[in-house]
Amino acid sequence: xxxxxxxxxxxxxxxxxxxxxxxxxxxxxxxxxxxxxxxxxxxxxxxxxxxxxxxxxxxxxxxxxxxxxxxxxxxxxxxxxxxxxxxxxxxxxxxxxxxxxxxxxxxxxxxxxxxxxxxxxxxxxxxxxxxxxxxxxxxxxxxxxxxxxxxxxxxxxxxxxxxxxxxxxxxxxxxxxxxxxxxxxxxxxxxxxxxxxxxxxxxxxxxxxxxxxxxxxxxxxxxxxxxxxxxxxxxxxxxxxxxxxxxxxxxxxxxxxxxxxxxxxxxxxxxxxxxxxxxxxxxxxxxxxxxxxxxxxxxx
Amino acid sequence: xxxxxxxxxxxxxxxxxxxxxxxxxxxxxxxxxxxxxxxxxxxxxxxxxxxxxxxxxxxxxxxxxxxxxxxxxxxxxxxxxxxxxxxxxxxxxxxxxxxxxxxxxxxxxxxxxxxxxxxxxxxxxxxxxxxxxxxxxxxxxxxxxxxxxxxxxxxxxxxxxxxxxxxxxxxxxxxxxxxxxxxxxxxxxxxxxxxxxxxxxxxxxxxxxxxxxxxxxxxxxxxxxxxxxxxxxxxxxxxxxxxxxxxxxxxxxxxxxxxxxxxxxxxxxxxxxxxxxxxxxxxxxxxxxxxxxxxxxxxx
Numbered sequence: 001x002x003x004x005x006x007x008x009x010x011x012x013x014x015x016x017x018x019x020x021x022x023x024x025x026x027x028x029x030x031x032x033x034x035x036x037x038x039x040x041x042x043x044x045x046x047x048x049x050x051x052x053x054x055x056x057x058x059x060x061x062x063x064x065x066x067x068x069x070x071x072x073x074x075x076x077x078x079x080x081x082x083x084x085x086x087x088x089x090x091x092x093x094x095x096x097x098x099x100x101x102x103x104x105x106x107x108x109x110x111x112x113x114x115x116x117x118x119x120x121x122x123x124x125x126x127x128x129x130x131x132x133x134x135x136x137x138x139x140x141x142x143x144x145x146x147x148x149x150x151x152x153x154x155x156x157x158x159x160x161x162x163x164x165x166x167x168x169x170x171x172x173x174x175x176x177x178x179x180x181x182x183x184x185x186x187x188x189x190x191x192x193x194x195x196x197x198x199x200x201x202x203x204x205x206x207x208x209x210x211x212x213x214x215x216x217x218x219x220x221x222x223x224x225x226x227x228x229x230x231x232x233x234x235x236x237x238x239x240x241x242x243x244x245x246x247x248x249x250x251x252x253x254x255x256x257x258x259x260x261x262x263x264x265x266x267x268x269x270x271x272x273x274x275x276x277x278x279x280x281x282x283x284x285x286x287x288x289x290x291x292x293x294x295x296x297x298x299x300x
Numbered sequence: 301x302x303x304x305x306x307x308x309x310x311x312x313x314x315x316x317x318x319x320x321x322x323x324x325x326x327x328x329x330x331x332x333x334x335x336x337x338x339x340x341x342x343x344x345x346x347x348x349x350x351x352x353x354x355x356x357x358x359x360x361x362x363x364x365x366x367x368x369x370x371x372x373x374x375x376x377x378x379x380x381x382x383x384x385x386x387x388x389x390x391x392x393x394x395x396x397x398x399x400x401x402x403x404x405x406x407x408x409x410x411x412x413x414x415x416x417x418x419x420x421x422x423x424x425x426x427x428x429x430x431x432x433x434x435x436x437x438x439x440x441x442x443x444x445x446x447x448x449x450x451x452x453x454x455x456x457x458x459x460x461x462x463x464x465x466x467x468x469x470x471x472x473x474x475x476x477x478x479x480x481x482x483x484x485x486x487x488x489x490x491x492x493x494x495x496x497x498x499x500x501x502x503x504x505x506x507x508x509x510x511x512x513x514x515x516x517x518x519x520x521x522x523x524x525x526x527x528x529x530x531x532x533x534x535x536x537x538x539x540x541x542x543x544x545x546x547x548x549x550x551x552x553x554x555x556x557x558x559x560x561x562x563x564x565x566x567x568x569x570x571x572x573x574x575x576x577x578x579x580x581x582x583x584x585x586x587x588x589x590x591x592x593x594x595x596x597x598x599x600x
Binding site for chain 2 (some may be wrong): 119278
């Protein structure tokens with residue numbers, strides 16, 4: 001378990017204030033994650049609003065993340081709609097000292113499998129940084145197949161695949177992870193995302209949990225991750241079950257980003273209205289529900 | 301019919317060459333449209349690859365479009381993922397001399413109806429240019445409702461709504477257009493897009509056709525538009541039917557953009573590989589099919 005692409009990778013928000021990155025708040029979030037001891041920090045994931053930031057903002061956030069993460073490895077999201085823009089983001093992640101890059105095939109026009117393969121080929125040929133394949137159909141609207149995972153994972157430089165979730169049934173979950181494992185090289189890790197799938201994904205054999213909740217509430221996410229890796233899957237499942245009210249808010253209130261931002265604001269870790277417009281974030285009523293759940297679960 | 305938001309609005313490609321806008325090719329496409337006599341030109345629509353271009357490239361393309369369009373009104377696509385970026389695109393469209401702007405609610409994180417309403421409110425308050433509401437769920441993954449059309453159309457400054465298509469059945473098509481018409485102010489026009497829906501949409505009562513094929517093959521698109529407006533719907537339907545092999549290619553080969561680019565390349569109106577990577581465009585076999593259809597229909 002010395003591979004940096006295993007364990008808990010925490011995805012911090014990039015809080016904005018008046019349409020400008022709140023660098024103090026961001027640095028605070030990163031330091032908090034490093035202090036708690038997450039295995040890696042992924043800056044500029046979907047939760048880090050990479051898709052909304054300018055190249056200069058992204059370069060600056062990447063630098064801040066590395067500066068404030070101490071010895072914790074930092075991965076940086078480099079997705080963009082145009083290949084040349086992706087390469088520029090890769091360059092700024094490299095310059096910042098990132099330990100790896102995370103690449104989602106963002107789409108406006110739908111992309112073919114060949115388009116996406118060539119994007120990954122171009123990026124892996126461009127950089128010596130390890131690349132995490134970021135499968136997030138809810139935001140990219142691109143659907144990977146196991147065959148495409150296999151084709152991309154053969155590229156030198158691919159380090160990990162971030163899958164969007166696993167089936168609810170534990171046997172089916174384990175089967176799905178095994179199926180992916182059987183077609184990719186041994187050095188490529190598999191990480192689960194979608195926080196409700198964290199415990200079931202790790203139990204099913206994923207090496208890593210690419211976690212949104214880990215970016216704002218690292219302790220419970222870390223305790224789930226450690227429990228699985230120490231051979232206590234029932235403890236992991238119980239802790240994930242305890243957090244079920246949070247997973248319900250994620251699915252009821254339009255995804256994890258708005259809820260996570262509301263948690264950050266409730267805990268005074270980010271300024272009010274910290275998401276990039278046009279995303280307005282939760283209503284007052286919804287925020288009150290989030291605060292209630294966080295307090296009731298003792299997460300504050 | 302003096303409203304500039306009626307008739308045929310032609311959407312030119314923005315051809316790239318080696319990842320740079322081919323300004324000569326773009327100017328040539330715009331001049332061709334103005335010469336043929338389309339009613340308006342919409343630069344930087346989805347077909348104009350607005351989502352892939354930098355703010356500077358978009359400002360430059362807007363200026364080129366106005367410079368080369370002569371007396372033909374030019375609308376400019378101003379969509380972006382972040383509200384502040386949209387406002388910057390609006391400013392550059394204004395500076396270029398655009399007659400209106402076209403705004404699609406691009407998404408990465410899914411947007412709520414309130415998010416999208418506030419985006420349109422912010423833009424209409426920011427500019428005196430008329431705004432076309434751009435409903436294009438295939439690329440934005442945002443779904444408008446008739447209620448949301450009504451709410452947005454009440455905003456001062458909204459000039460037109462670009463709807464993605466109409467039902468195949470003519471009665472249902474007319475009903476749908478009437479239903480939208482009944483909830484929006486009289487001065488707001490309705491334009492159909494999706495080229496197979498051009499003739500049926502105009503026949504069903506749409507005021508405008510926001511047309512991709514009109515951007516590369518303006519003559520047949522103009523003849524369809526004129527036929528409907530001169531009370532010859534059967535002629536329009538017959539011409540649209542004659543072009544059915546094109547509509548089939550659009551749906552079979554992954555949408556209109558790649559096919560339109562292949563047509564432009566076949567007619568020497570754009571350089572080879574004119575789309576922004578990672579979009580590779582059609583394969584050689586697919587290009588040959590497109591060329592065959594264009595030649596057989598006498599569109600070359």
